[in-house]
Amino acid sequence: MFRSFDGQYSSKPKVDLRGRSRVEESREQVLERTRLERKRRQQQKLEQKSALQIQAFWRGRHGVKLLREAIRLAWLHKYCMAGELAQREAGLLSSPLYRELCFFCRPENPADVEFLMGACRLLVAHKDPGGRALCCTMDETQHNGDILLLHAKQVAFMCAQVLISHSNKLYEELHDQPSLSGPSSSSTAASTAIATIEVLTDERTWLSFGSSEAAGKAACAVLDHLAPLSQRLSSSVFAAAPLETNARTGLALKHISSQPSVSSAAAVSPAQHLLSSLARQSLQFASMNRQIIIGMTAHFMCIPLLWERYPALRPLQTKMWQETVRALNELGSVPALLAWLPAEESLGGKAGAAAALLGNLAQVAGACLVDKQLQTHVASSAAQFVSIAGWLLSVLPLQKLFDTGHAMVEDADDDDLRSMPTISAQQSDGLHLNVQQPLVSLLAAQVQCLAEAAILKPLISILLPVTPATAAAASLDAANGRSTDTSAVWKLLELLSTMQDTPALRQNTLIVLAVHAELVPRLWFAYLKGMHAVSAWQPLRDESCDPGWMLPLVIFARTYSTFLSTFGDDYMYRLQKPLPLTELYQPKQSRGLLSLLKFAMWQVLWVETVPSPGGWTGKAGALRAKLKESVGTLLGQLYNRNCRREFAPQQAFQAEDLPPTRFHTEVNVAAASVGGLMEAKHTRVWSILTHAPFLVPFEERARVFQTVITSDRLEQREMGIYGPQSFTMIRRASIFQDGFEKLNLPGETLRGRIRIQYMGTFGDIEAGVDGGGLFKDFMENLIKEGFDPRIGLFKATPDQKLYPNPAAATIEPNAFALFEFMGKMVGKALYEGILLEVPLAGFFLKKLLRRGCDLNDLPSLDAELYRSLLFLRDYDGNVEDLALTFTITDSDFGTNREIELLPGSRERPVTNGNRLEYIHRVANFRLNLQIKRATDAFRKGLEEVISREWITMFNEAELQALIGGGDHQGLDLEDMKQHVNYAGGYEANHPVILEFWRAMQAFTAEEQKAFLRFVTSCSRPPLLGFQYLEPKLCIQMAGSAEDGAAEERLPSASTCVNLLKLPPYRSAGVIRDKLLYAVNNVAGFDLS
Incomplete structure (x- = not known):
């Protein structure tokens, strides 16, 4: 039991013989210390190896430098500085002169530039049209030819580097001095370098290689060796060229419709001569080496205002345009295009290069598409151009380029235009445009060429080749899936969509498509009609985004709407443009345009399943928003025209799958939801009433209006919101004045009950308690007095319809407050169901509904002016003979004054080219601008009482019916x-x-x-x-x-x-x- 006890009652202290007194390391600490020591040793080895490599590299470079200096001194001693003592054989590329020169010459060194230019003068001076001057000492071995070609590449490359490195110093020589036929001993460095590059890239120089094919390959190899410098040449040399006088003064750039030839070589600058030579040679060798186009010619197209800086290139514009769009299209995607774009600051970065590229392509596109050189490849080239233009527009910072702080149409105040999606709201600002004025304005003017008839008309005719004579066959082919190239059509539609979403391009694009390019009949017969007949839509890459009909229908609807706004009813009914009436509605077949429009809105607003509670997002959501806006607008325009002059029964505009009982059920469900019908804005019912109300019969919509008002009244009562609790005293002799002073209340208050007490002439209180009757009598008398044209607030049209008097402010200083008050009173009458015998002008009612008025609304205001504008629109002669300018005469109380339709347009003549703009602006002034402040005030008052959403489901005739009752032939x-x-x-x-x-x-x-x-x-x-x-x-x-x-x-x-x-x-x-x-x-x- 006690075997381990040795008699010691205490233990002996332990002695550590290792000589260390610190605490022992753990296993993890030992491993970490070992790892750090190993890493330190590895770092030391790497540093030692790196030092050896650096030292070796430095010794090598230093040795090369010493050798270069030695060879330079020997070369100078042998050939003198400018090569004056060199023998004739020294002009040959195979001589030691060029071999040694290529070794020691550094183009950034001014002394070496002198040596190089001297040798190049000998080289150019010894050239021979047969090519043997450069190659006469070459033997038949491939080795000698390769060395000769290597020297040629190096010499040409160094000449280009001279131009780049010394571009500032050589500016005047490059851009002012005429090009000479050949450099002499007194030739400048710029002209000598350019002449050398031209000689070495000329196929004729290499004819001694045995055949024209071998000579072409040699010249192509030299040109290909220069391609990596094309970006720097473009930014440092070519982009610095001065602009022509008209471009410098900031005049708008137009399409180049002709290809002027340069009279002689002496008429152009050396830089222009070099650029023309390189462009010509790259186009010549494009079939041998496609990379030359993407590496050289396409970079030249990134020079801002290329055609203004280098008119000598215009004879090559068609070929350059064709090869550039083909080469860029081969990149295959937008990211690849972005990676390819030059980023030099002198070009404005990638954004500046993209803007210049798009502008240069657009400026000559119209001429190229109709050029006979392109006829065999015109369809493919048009499709490629459309693709590239769409890519470039998608990456450009368009808001900065066009400076779109102003509205798209400076005089448009209707919601139909304001609600249209814009590119600035959808586009990523990934590229920064580092370009200053006035260049940015000139680039913008170039890009705006995209929206001109010179380019859109041939593009549409090429990619949608349908005429009235071939319409039936085209529709049949579309139905059978044999229509025009679908991919090309999709690219065209995507480009047009981007242009229509860009405020600076939108208006002109729509007018050109509607008036000049005939997009509506072409797209209808070539695609929409046939596909709708068989429901064989061809989807985009992402079918969940677009099933195949949304994007075409958006473009079609916007263009059709523009046509209807531009031309009167006579074009639709008498000339049956842009589509025959039989294409709009076919009684026996549900395949007309109305059927397609209803189908589209019904699918998007009612049938289509929304993927999330918040609705569609991203690209799919944006496309559906455009569809609702554009198709809904077109359907409303056709409905309004049908109300004026029927071409289809009212039932043709109504949804077949929406019986009244079902609609009532949906309305009641929405009204019973939390917040009521007005808060259920994401329901199917409210979507229909907002975007396509004409799918629902007018009577049903009027019942919804009454339901909304009834619901609001109940809510007002529950919240205890009432009008004045006491009677409002009104003098019977001053109803309008007292009403304005005492009842110009906030809209929320006016929705409550208002009780009237009349006061007689002598201050006596009239008998009677207001149970609603006195207030109705008060409203009738107040409205009658306020709308009386004799007091000056309102005027009457020839057919006795009322609208705000443009001169009301000169009659009554408080006119705009009175207009707002009258709007509140009309709203109160609508709210209380009091019918008013007030015939308001149709164009005024459209403004109350926040819809723009156009030429078709002018007859109700000024029939004589309308007839004059139609005469001007259809005038066959020279409009300038009529001596019209962009002004209009306004008359107030017998005093005439001339008003400019645009700032500074008093001297701008009306021509055949701008007469549609003039007609639009005249109609816009009379219908929109002249009464804008009064209309805005009246509408503000109306919307305080009657919410805007409650009445936007009606058109102007229906709103008049709500205000004044139904216009029936007799009483029921x-x-x-x-x-x-x-x-x-x-x-x-x-x-x-x-x-x-x-x-x-x-x-x-x-x-x-x-x-x-x-x-x-x-x-x-x-x-x-x-x-x-x-x-x-x-x-x-x-x-x-x-x-x-x-x-x-x-x-x-x-x-x-x-x-x-x-x-x-x-x-x-x-x-x-x-x-x-x-x-x-x-x-x-x-x-x-």
Whole structure:
């Protein structure tokens, strides 16, 4: 048990013989220390090896430097500085002169430049048209030829480097001195270097290689060796060339439609001569080496304003354009194009190079597409150009290029234009445009050539080759899947979409497509009609984004809308342009344009499943937003024209798959949701009413309007929001003035109940308590006075429709506040269901709906001006003979004043080319700008009471019907019977009432309207029937049946409560005669 006890009661201290007193290291610490020591040893070895390599490299370079200096001194001693002592053989590339020169020459060294230029003068001076001057000492071995070609490449490369390195010093020599036929001993360095490059890249120089093919390969090899310097040549030398006078003054650049030839070589500068030579040679050898085009010619196309700086290139423009678009298209993608673009700051970085490239391509595209040189490859070249233009537009910072701080159309204030998507909202600003004025404006003008007829017209005709004669065959081919090249058409549509989304290009693009390029019939017959007939849409690369019909329909709808806005109804009905009416609607077949438009909106707004609660996003969401905007606008325009002059029944605009019961169910569900119908804006119902309301019958939309207002009234009551709790005192002799002073309240307050108390002339309070009738009477009198043209706020058109007086501010200083107040009162009448006998002009109602007015709205305002503008539009002669300028004469109170339609346009003449713009601006001034402030004020007041979303589901005629009632031929007496109250002893079966209805039945339509005006102060019945008349129509007995004097009395009415006081007449004839007498003489009006 105690075997381990040795008698010691304490342990002996342990002694560590290792001599260390610190704590022992753990295993992990040992491993870490070992790893660090190993890493340190590796680093030491690497440093030692690197030092040896650096030392070796330095010794080698130093040795080469010493050798170069030695050879330079020997070369100088042997050949003298300029080679004056060199023998004739020294002019041969195979001589030691060039071998040694290529070894020691450094182009950045001014002394070496002198040596190089001296040798090059000998070289050029000894050239021979047969080529043997350079190669006469060459033997038949391949080795000697390779050495000779190597020396040629090196000499040409060094000459190009001289031009690049000393471009500032040689500026005047490069751009001012005429090119000479050959350099002499006094030739400048620039002309000598250029002449040497030209000789060495000339095929004739190498003919001694045995054949023209071998000579071409040799010259191509030299040119290919220069290709890596093409970017630096473009940025340092060629881009520095001065502009022609017209470009320097900032004049707008136009398409180059001709190819002028240069008269002689002496007429151009050395730089221009070099660029022409390199471009010509690269085009010549393109078939041997495609990389020369992408490495040289395409870089030359990145020189800003190439055709203005180098007119000598214009004879080559078609070939350069063709080869450039082909080579760039072979890059295959936008990232590859971005990687290829030169990034030199002198070009403005990659963005500046892209803008210059696109501008140079666009400026000559129109001429190239119709050039006979291109006819065999015109379709492929057009498709390639469309692809490249689309790529470049997608990467350019267009907002900076076009400086789009201003609106697309400076005078457009309608939502249809403002809501159109713009490229600045969708585009990534990945490229920075480092270009200053005035160059950026000139580049923008060049790029804007894309939107001109000279390029869009041939592009459309080439890629959509459909004429009226071939329309039937084209539609059949499209239906069978044999239409034009689908990929090329898609690229064209993507380009047009980008241009239409770019504010600076949008307007001109749409006008050219609609008026000059005939895109609507071409796209319809070549693609849309046939595909719609068989539903064989060809999708994009991403079918979930576009099933194949959205993008074509967006472009088509925007263009068609522009045509309808530009031309009057005569073009659509008489000339049947841009499409025959039979293509719009076909009664026996549901394959017309209306069917396609309805299909598109129905699919997007109702059928298509949204992938997420927030809706479509990204590219898919943007495309659907464009579709809703463009197709909805076109459908509305066609609907409005059909309302003016019917070409299809109203049912043709309505969705077949939306029965009223189903629509009502959806409305009720949305109204019952949290927040009510107005908050359910992402529902299918509200999407339809917002973007394509005409898919729903007008009566159904009017019921939705009433539902919304009823819901709002309930909400107002629940929140305790009411109008003034006391009576508002109104002097009967000053209704308009008192109404403005006391009821110009916030819209939220006006939605509540307002009670009126009338005050007589002497301050006495009139009898009666306002239960709604007095307020109705007040509204009728206030509206009648406010819209009276005699007070100056409103004017009447020739057909007696009212619109704001442009000169109202000169009559009434407080005019715009009054306009806002009148808007509130009209809104209050709409809110309360009070019908107003106020005929408003159609163009004014369109402005209230935030829709732009165009030429088609002008006849209602000024028919004579409209006829004059149509005459100008269709004038066959020279419009300049009419001596018109961009001005318009306005008359106020007998004083005429001339107004410029554009700033500084007083001296701008109207020509055949700009007459459409003039017509647009004249119509826009009269319909939009002249009444803009008054309209804005009126609309502001209206929208305070009636939310904008509540009325945008209607057009102008429908809004007028909401304000003033339905415009029916007569009254619906059966509906009227069902919604009338009786008082004073009358009932539905009373003999007098029965005779009353028989008399009403015998009235003409006009007499029925006069009766309704007599009772309710409005000749039109409520839009949805008499059940919506407030207050209800009432017929009260006046007097008693025993009163013998009753036969002598006339009927009277209290319009404030829609009350008819009808004496108990004893015969039908008396009832009819008394009613007509009272109605026609407005007799018996009282407020008792």
